[in-house]
Amino acid sequence: MGGFGSTRWSGHVRRRTVEDVRVVLSLQEFSRIMVMSLSQPAGVIQWLGPDTHAEVAWSLQWRARGAMLTLRYGVRSEGRPDEPVSSAIEVATTHLPSGGWRWWFLCPRCEHRRAVLYLPRAESGFGCRSCHGLAYRSQRRSPLDRLLSAAAECWRRAGGVGRYHTAVIWPFKPKGMQWRTYERLREEHDRLKLERDALWVGMASRRLRRMGCAG
Ligand SMILES: [Zn+2]
Numbered sequence: 001m002g003g004f005g006s007t008r009w010s011g012h013v014r015r016r017t018v019e020d021v022r023v024v025l026s027l028q029e030f031s032r033i034m035v036m037s038l039s040q041p042a043g044v045i046q047w048l049g050p051d052t053h054a055e056v057a058w059s060l061q062w063r064a065r066g067a068m069l070t071l072r073y074g075v076r077s078e079g080r081p082d083e084p085v086s087s088a089i090e091v092a093t094t095h096l097p098s099g100g101w102r103w104w105f106l107c108p109r110c111e112h113r114r115a116v117l118y119l120p121r122a123e124s125g126f127g128c129r130s131c132h133g134l135a136y137r138s139q140r141r142s143p144l145d146r147l148l149s150a151a152a153e154c155w156r157r158a159g160g161v162g163r164y165h166t167a168v169i170w171p172f173k174p175k176g177m178q179w180r181t182y183e184r185l186r187e188e189h190d191r192l193k194l195e196r197d198a199l200w201v202g203m204a205s206r207r208l209r210r211m212g213c214a215g
Helices: 027-037 143-157 179-210
Strands: 021-026 042-049 052-063 066-077 080-095 101-106 116-120
Touching (some): 021 042
Antiparallel strands (some): 021 116, 042 052, 052 066, 066 080
């Protein structure tokens, strides 16, 4: 999995986009799986695109308030045979005011309810758009935004919940997370935040100078 130090954190390299994704798991696929599961407890689902051919084996176990979807697939790493990976994805339901209910995937990384999960080419696990740091290619974001959302991503991975604000309260270490990882997230967050603030100050002072407000 793309860890720290990988290009996606640097902010200088092209941001990974939704188009770099190998498999998009939407509720549409999940309803196909649900229909298939009526006649078989496990099966295979394929994704065919212009430059994609992904095959994922699925199995589904029903739970009291949802289901557990297990996906198995091969992850290619350079010069080595495909490595088999198994990913368990919890599927939850919420009730609608109309009386029905809707399905949600719980992102295996942040556990937030999501309608779509992604498996990017360079990754071994499914996750939501924000966990995989995916942007839409059309989405033009300023360096300020990029730095801020990368900082927010560190905060979220370290257990931050809800909206990320500039005046941030650092979360307590989540259970099961190694201290080393937790501290690295904090360092990375602070570095990104400093870089962003410095950039902002630079831009603001240039603007002020242009307006004749500062020396
Ligand atoms: Zn997520």
